[in-house]
Amino acid sequence: STALSHEINQPLSAVKTYAQNALTYLQRGRQSEAMENIGRISELTDRMAAISKHLRNFARKPNPTFGSTTIAKVIEDALLVVSARLREQSVTVTTDLHDAGLLVRGGPVRLQQVMVNLILNALDAMKGQADPTIAISVAQVENTVQVSVRDNGPGIKTQDLDQIFDPFFTTKEVGQGLGLGLSISYNIIKDFGGTLSAHNSEGGGACFVVSLDQGEGEQVAAQ
Structure with a gap:
């Protein structure tokens, strides 16, 4: 539970920071910096999706019959x-x-x-x-x-x-x-x-x- 919390909370915190920065850059007309931050948000969400995908393997029900x-x-x-x-x-x-x-x-x-x-x-x-x-x-x-x-x-x-x-x-x-x-x-x-x-x-x-x-x-x- 501790390890999972760390793996999820770390990118979540970074996503919030990048989102706030991107909003500030857009308000100041600095679109290139905003786009860079949005790109980083996309990468972090991909990372969290990968964690979620792996965790589904632990939730699966074992097949009682095998060939x-x-x-x-x-x-x-x-x-x-x-x-x-x-x-x-x-x-x-x-x-x-x-x-x-x-x-x-x-x-x-x-x-x-x-x-x-x-x-x-x-x-x-x-x-x-x-x-x-x-x-x-x-x-x-x-x-x-x-x-x-x-x-x-x-x-x-x-x-x-x-x-x-x-x-x-x-x-x-x-x-x-x-x-x-x-x-x-x-x-x-x-x-x-x-x-x-x-x-x-x-x-x-x-x-x-x-x-x-x-x-x-x-x-x-x-x-």
Whole structure:
């Protein structure tokens, strides 16, 4: 509640200030300054709308029934979504998808959202680093499927590991993120009956692991 209050009240206060300034500029015939302030108001309202959009994910009702989807296809689609960023940062991506036809219990749309978020977080963690690398692997452990996304960045600080999935927790600079991506991803995987965890790899860098029940071929995929 405190974090949400801060996230909303800060831009609201700025909107009021810019609106008052814009009115003053218009009264004085200084239209260019007024237009500049109105533009800033528009940007701030977009920011508040983004917060509201993310929060709707917490209010959704979990779907009690889920189908199956091919995890390799989800990963390939997610990599396609972020391909421009990968090229921009000259990131090397290695994949070990185990079995191209391996199914997991969950919907392709929200699973892709989770994978995109994990990959983008890895990109942010490795920004400015030489030879950035992301390794994505799929492993079958009894009746579960584990998807690991590992980077070679600085890793996660020990004191942050226990709260990294908390809403509004972020280690990014102000304006670079709302701290909702991992929390939303955590709840999506939880809705599917799985888990999302994080740890630091022995060779350095952070590793996020999505664990899901293996799917059944006759099920129809949910979203």
